Amino acid sequence: MPFLMGEHWDCIVIGGGAAGFFAAIECGQQAPAGSSILILEKSSKLLGKVKISGGGRCNVTHHCYQAKELTKNYPRGEKSLIGPFHRWGAEQTVQWFEDRGVSLKVEKDGRMFPITDDSNTIIKCLLEAARSANVTIRTSVGVSRIQSVEETPSSVDSKNSREEEEGDSQVNFRLTASSGRGDSANDSVFTCQKLLIATGGTRLAAGAKLATQLGHTLAPAVxxxxxxxxxxxxxxxxxxxxxxxxxxxxxxxxxxxxxxxxxxxxxxxxxxxxxxxxxxxxxxxxxxxxxxxxxxxxPNQDVATQLENTRTNWGKRTLQAHSPFPELAKRLWTSLVLAAGIEEQTTWAQLTKPQTQALVRELSEAHxxxxxxxxNKDEFVTCGGVLLKEIQMKTMQSKILPDLYFAGEVMDIDGITGGFNFQNAWCSGYHAGQHMALSLMATNI
Ligand SMILES: Cc1cc2nc3c(=O)[nH]c(=O)nc-3n(C[C@H](O)[C@H](O)[C@H](O)COP(=O)(O)OP(=O)(O)OC[C@H]3O[C@@H](n4cnc5c(N)ncnc54)[C@H](O)[C@@H]3O)c2cc1C
The missing domain is CATH 2.40.30.10 (Translation factors)
Known part of the structure; x- marks a missing residue:
């Protein structure tokens, strides 16, 4: 099928979430003057997950500044993230926001939030940074199809004529996007030189399927x-x-x-x-x-010995009245005592051997x-996404198509709770943005 003409951009980012914004901002800041960068977001809202994240406070990152330590919090992506985090770890994220007037604070468990405790602070900062980097944003534009120009021989003629029309700018991808009115008459066509897919988790989002249209493989989403x-x-x-x-x-x-x-x-x-x-x-x-x-x-307690000592020292007291484990709430202790088949009023001296064994089991290996x-209502992510062996983790570039990039949760990377998932979005967005800018520079020399 020959390519239809469309709006041409140097760089298009699909997805106006954390990763897409970070990449577009970085690319806009570093790319040659006059480069055109566009974010296409299918919903009417930008940075929707940032808004609801961390109970509306946005757990931006985690206070762990050692790259290797940081990667231990990623069930998928652990080894692959060591290099990227060396160059853009939690410290760089904190500094990036600080440089733009947003201070983060650390909570007791290491989670980092804006001092305002309000995710809108992060959203405002990202919107302002995108504006200063001359990034154009379109909302309610969902990309439904991507074609790689190189991959379609029948497109070569139209590619050449497009290049003539656009001067030096290269057309590597053609995107079809709809305004969401369910009417193909409203489909728009975009072309670009560099393309970043940052469409988020692959569980519900059809966005990830875009990657498969370009030859990539997805680890199944769960x-x-x-x-x-x-x-x-x-x-x-x-x-x-x-x-x-x-x-x-x-x-x-x-x-x-x-x-x-x-x-x-x-x-x-x-x-x-x-x-x-x-x-x-x-x-x-x-x-x-x-x-x-x-x-x-x-854990790490010799429960049997503690029970035996209590039996010796507190024989006349009832189990209900005297627990040797202050770390267990009284109601939990009572529940476990009953589950071991022991009456609450039993005294420690009356405890039989089988009852003691049953109690040890309830305390240290309850099935x-x-x-x-x-x-989990506070934070949930998808395991699965574009296989990491198909991505250059230094640049977030596709190993299949060099002008294609990925960032954020669309990749087969996910972290535990605590700010790790955003840290992956900022880090991969940063590297993708940097490299897109560098290669725009190289092609425009
Ligand atoms: C309730 C909740 C709370 C969370 N809280 C935290 C937290 O406090 N800290 C933390 O680290 N992580 C948190 N997470 C996880 C974190 O939000 C995600 O890991 C992170 O948002 C991933 O960023 P992303 O840019 O890759 O994807 P997303 O933020 O999901 O952004 C992807 C964007 O792409 C758009 N899109 C998809 N398909 C298309 C298409 N075809 N065309 C155009 N646009 C498209 C989507 O509409 C979306 O806006 C939370 C998640 C949830 C659900």
Whole structure:
């Protein structure tokens, strides 16, 4: 099919999210004067996820300035991100916002937020930076089709005639976009020299399919960062109870995680569960989210010895009145004592050997049947996306088509909660933007 003429741009970024903005700004700042850069966003709102992120506060990045340490928070992408983070880590992100008048603060757990505690501060900053970098933005324009000019022999004539018309500017891609009115009469055509796909997570977004139109392969999308549904008497009366540190394992698997654990109305949540869900995203999906979770409520403690000591020293006290574990909320302790088949009024001296063993099991390896998952409302991401072996991680350039780039969650990279997913968006956006600018410079010399 011959190519139709369309609006021509030096660089088009598909997706007006964190990664797309960062790339467009960087490209606009570094590219030769007069370069034309366009963001196409299918929805009517820009930076929609930034707005709702972190409960409306936007957890911009994480206070971890060592590249290698930082990568340990990415179940997908860990090794591939070491190089990119060396050149654009959390420190550079913090400095970038600082240079534009946005100060970030660190919370106790390392998450970093704007000092205003308002995601609008980040949105305003990105919009202003895009304006200063002369980036043009169009909303309500969803790209539905991309063709690579090189890949279509029948297009060569029209490519040449287009080049003549455009002077030196190269046409490498042709995009068809719709205004979302469901009417092909409103389709617009764009052409460009450099193209960045930054369409976000691949689970629901058809955006990622654009990459497959250009020969790329997607790792199948499955949810990451979810909470676990458990119907169990031990938990049903104690929602809201948390422990600061629990060790979780999945029966019949190497999966494990450690951290704060929260009992909810529907099961278990908290950082330890979210971490487990991220590292186990694929494996747990394959098990259809039906598995046995083993909880150690008191990791690194010799529970049996502590129970024995309490029996010796506090024989006359009841188990209900005297728990040897101040780190367990009283209601959780009572629930586990009952689950071990022990009456609340039993004294420590009355505790039988089998009861003690049952209590040790409840405290340090309690089995819970997981029957499903719920999405974490504060932050959820997709595991899956464009295969990293098809991307040059130094430049975010496609290994299939050198004028094509990727950034953000559309790639097969995702992090645990804590600001890591935005850090990937800023970092990959930065590298893609830089390289697009450099190569625009090279072609325009
Ligand atoms: C509720 C929630 C809270 C979160 N909170 C945090 C947090 O606090 N910290 C953190 O690090 N991460 C957080 N995340 C994850 C983070 O938001 C994402 O990882 C990040 O937004 C990815 O950036 P992106 O630019 O790759 O994709 P997105 O932000 O998803 O942007 C992609 C954009 O592309 C557009 N698009 C898609 N297809 C097309 C198309 N065909 N044509 C044109 N445009 C298209 C989409 O409309 C979208 O605007 C949160 C996620 C959710 C859902």
């Amino acid at each position: 949810p990451s960062l979810f909470t676990m549904n458990i119907e169990d008497e031990r938990l049903s009366d104690i929602p809201g109870i948390s422990v600061e540190r629990a060790l979780l394992r999945v029966k019949g698997s190497k999966l494990r995680s450690e951290g704060p654990l929260l009992v909810t109305h529907w099961g278990l949540s908290g950082p330890a569960i979210l971490k487990l869900s991220a590292w186990g995203a694929r494996e747990l999906h394959e098990r259809d989210y039906q598995f046995e979770l083993i909880v150690n409520w008191l 819970f049947p997981v029957t499903g998952k719920s999405l």
